[in-house]
Amino acid sequence: xxxxxxxxxxADYQKDIPDDHYFYVRSCIRQSFWPASEVTFLDIVRxxxxxxxxxxxxxxxxxxxxxxxxxxxxxxxxxxxxxxxxLMHESGYENYVCSCITSFGLYTETLETWRxxxxxxxxxxxxxxxxxxxxFAKPKYLAHASxxxxxxxxxxxxxxxxxxxxxxxxxxxxxxEHIGCHYSKMFPSKGFGGAEYPYVLVGMVEAxxxxxxxxxxxxxxxxxxxxxxxxxxxRGYSESNTHKKFESMEPYEPDLIITNCPGCPYFLDRWQYxxxxxxxxxxxxxxxxxxxxTYEEVAGLVMGYDPWDLGLQxxxxxxxxxxxxxxxxxDPKKKYQGxxxxxxxxxxxxMHIKSV
Amino acid sequence: MKENxxxxxGGAAGMEAATQLxxxxxxxxxxxxxxxxxxxxxxxDRLFPAFHxxxxxxxxxxxxxxxxxxxxxxxxxxxxxxxxxxxAVLSNNETIDAKAVILATGFDIFKAERxxxxxxxxxxxxxxxxxxxxxxxxxxxxxxxxxxxxxxxHCVGARDVKVCNTYCSKVCCTTALKQACEIKEMFPDAxxxxxxxxxxxxxxxxxxxxxxxxxxxxxKCVRGRVCEVSEDMxxxxxxxxxxxxxxxxxxxxxxxxxxxxAMEKNKSIDAIQQKLGIANxxxxxxxxxxxxxxxxxxxxxxxxxxxxxxAPKSLPDTIGEARSVATQVYNYINR
Numbered sequence: 001x002x003x004x005x006x007x008x009x010x011a012d013y014q015k016d017i018p019d020d021h022y023f024y025v026r027s028c029i030r031q032s033f034w035p036a037s038e039v040t041f042l043d044i045v046r047x048x049x050x051x052x053x054x055x056x057x058x059x060x061x062x063x064x065x066x067x068x069x070x071x072x073x074x075x076x077x078x079x080x081x082x083x084x085x086x087l088m089h090e091s092g093y094e095n096y097v098c099s100c101i102t103s104f105g106l107y108t109e110t111l112e113t114w115r116x117x118x119x120x121x122x123x124x125x126x127x128x129x130x131x132x133x134x135x136f137a138k139p140k141y142l143a144h145a146s147x148x149x150x151x152x153x154x155x156x157x158x159x160x161x162x163x164x165x166x167x168x169x170x171x172x173x174x175x176x177e178h179i180g181c182h183y184s185k186m187f188p189s190k191g192f193g194g195a196e197y198p199y200v201l202v203g204m205v206e207a208x209x210x211x212x213x214x215x216x217x218x219x220x221x222x223x224x225x226x227x228x229x230x231x232x233x234x235r236g237y238s239e240s241n242t243h244k245k246f247e248s249m250e251p252y253e254p255d256l257i258i259t260n261c262p263g264c265p266y267f268l269d270r271w272q273y274x275x276x277x278x279x280x281x282x283x284x285x286x287x288x289x290x291x292x293x294t295y296e297e298v299a300g301l302v303m304g305y306d307p308w309d310l311g312l313q314x315x316x317x318x319x320x321x322x323x324x325x326x327x328x329x330x331d332p333k334k335k336y337q338g339x340x341x342x343x344x345x346x347x348x349x350x351m352h353i354k355s356v
Numbered sequence: 357m358k359e360n361x362x363x364x365x366g367g368a369a370g371m372e373a374a375t376q377l378x379x380x381x382x383x384x385x386x387x388x389x390x391x392x393x394x395x396x397x398x399x400x401d402r403l404f405p406a407f408h409x410x411x412x413x414x415x416x417x418x419x420x421x422x423x424x425x426x427x428x429x430x431x432x433x434x435x436x437x438x439x440x441x442x443x444a445v446l447s448n449n450e451t452i453d454a455k456a457v458i459l460a461t462g463f464d465i466f467k468a469e470r471x472x473x474x475x476x477x478x479x480x481x482x483x484x485x486x487x488x489x490x491x492x493x494x495x496x497x498x499x500x501x502x503x504x505x506x507x508x509x510h511c512v513g514a515r516d517v518k519v520c521n522t523y524c525s526k527v528c529c530t531t532a533l534k535q536a537c538e539i540k541e542m543f544p545d546a547x548x549x550x551x552x553x554x555x556x557x558x559x560x561x562x563x564x565x566x567x568x569x570x571x572x573x574x575x576k577c578v579r580g581r582v583c584e585v586s587e588d589m590x591x592x593x594x595x596x597x598x599x600x601x602x603x604x605x606x607x608x609x610x611x612x613x614x615x616x617x618a619m620e621k622n623k624s625i626d627a628i629q630q631k632l633g634i635a636n637x638x639x640x641x642x643x644x645x646x647x648x649x650x651x652x653x654x655x656x657x658x659x660x661x662x663x664x665x666x667a668p669k670s671l672p673d674t675i676g677e678a679r680s681v682a683t684q685v686y687n688y689i690n691r
């Protein structure tokens with residue numbers, strides 16, 4: 001591996017990001033998958049970094065899941081997106097930041113399509129008015145939320161309490177970074193680091209003391225792939241895809257997987273359980289899995305948030321071995337307690353993948 | 357009739373044009389930016405399709421131009437035209453007056469790192485066809501250490517909309533097969549694969565080479581493109597490709613991957629080309645005035661082109677064009 005070669009590419013694929021004042025839109029699935037990630041993001045940027053990130057209750061899905069599943073035509077998705085942008089404009093913002101990678105890809109595709117085909121933009125402008133009576137506007141800047149954490153990674157590092165370092169050995173944790181396909185594979189110049197060697201998560205890992213693992217199936221999709229999973233008959237493709245990645249990363253003995261997509265951590269997490277049930281094989285040490293976390297969860301961990309406030313108990317793969325490696329204190333009794341100590345109930349243990 | 361003819365470029369086209377012009381009684385002057393004449397061909401070991409030593413050809417050509425006035429390590433930095441012809445200012449501050457100019461500036465090699473998916477400059481054992489040829493010439497390259505499995509990727513930077521090069525680079529197919537045979541000669545136990553879109557065996561003896569590659573050297577020619585290269589823990593390359601004849605994706609571990617890099621227009625001449633009023637064609641090479649009857653002529657009276665500055669060309673094509681440009685210049689001077 002020639003690190004200088006990667007560094008050159010990383011230097012070529014950089015983008016200027018406005019420092020402040022964003023209209024934030026959530027993902028339609030992340031809140032169920034990883035309930036604290038978006039809240040943690042907003043808490044970090046607003047309260048730890050003092051930035052202005054505004055959201056309002058009227059925004060909807062971007063339509064991406066339906067669009068990529070061929071359930072709605074492109075014009076419908078574009079009109080939904082135009083409505084989101086109109087909400088941003090009405091709220092007095094020009095910078096738009098979204099939580100979801102699919103949304104980011106679709107917003108980028110939409111803006112690029114409007115740029116290439118102004119007649120289509122005019123059509124959507126009319127659709128927006130006819131359906132919502134809203135004024136058409138485009139963001140001055142579009143970012144993915146992971147771009148923001150990347151931008152502020154050194155500010156976060158200044159507030160870091162638990163770096164990505166194994167406290168017992170003093171060595172950096174080995175981290176697999178997994179980028180959502182829609183981040184930069186379609187429009188390489190829109191992502192930090194481009195399509196082949198994205199830097200957005202690598203930058204975070206490096207800034208927080210970890211060491212990135214580059215393994216042969218790094219670029220492979222997590223296994224979600226929309227129709228790979230949504231069409232029930234195709235789910236074997238989804239699982240075999242994930243299986244391929246784990247077989248490839250296993251020799252590197254990663255401590256952690258960091259992701260920036262709603263679906264990726266879900267599939268990288270849950271399929272480990274299924275693979276273990278089917279084959280008896282686990283990929284972490286001592287019968288555990290490899291934790292697959294969102295970048296907000298990782299940021300929260302290094303900044304000293306309580307692991308259970310970060311929602312790490314909803315991961316299938318037990319998080320405790322990672323917490324112990326990083327020296328993060330946690331109260332096992334509070335793992336399955338909700339707000340105000342509400343008992344959430346202890347889930348049934350799987351047969352093969354170890355849980356605590 | 358000792359008219360000066362300025363030849364910019366001292367590769368195969370420039371040297372051959374100078375040879376012919378000299379025989380016609382004109383005074384060619386070669387301006388070469390590098391430290392030696394010979395161009396790309398001087399960096400080559402053997403030539404397709406017959407594995408002829410490139411050195412023999414280059415030495416013969418050098419012998420023919422030994423009396424030609426030549427400036428090495430020199431570039432044309434300015435050029436003007438008036439009723440008396442052309443006046444070129446060189447980087448050594450000399451001025452040369454000439455009645456006609458031949459642009460024989462050749463080509464650049466496509467920068468393989470632009471195809472990021474192939475990992476050139478990232479993964480140690482990904483190399484270019486030029487580097488492999490250098491290995492054949494010198495026997496030195498630490499990446500080639502008794503390899504057991506070697507792959508060749510055709511059309512790197514050619515016939516590729518993604519890098520804005522939609523043209524065929526013409527010589528890479530045959531070069532890949534020649535190099536595949538040579539590597540197999542050196543390492544008979546190695547498995548050698550080439551990944552191609554089409555095999556364009558257009559010249560005399562080329563199709564024979566293709567058959568020989570498979571029959572005598574057992575090189576496996578796979579019709580399909582490599583889509584991704586990565587590295588495993590042992591530093592071996594893991595490639596993904598598609599075998600379109602079987603309709604199946606394939607994954608393979610290789611010791612070395614050779615990228616057959618395309619020809620691109622030599623951009624170091626852009627400023628002078630602009631001063632001379634010569635446009636580029638759709639492929640980014642220099643535009644000649646007519647692809648059938650004016651292949652050596654340009655939009656500028658007295659400015660001629662020869663060789664790979666107008667399109668990718670093989671050595672025989674280049675030499676043929678160099679000879680024809682000499683005739684065109686001779687006719688121009690005697691018009």
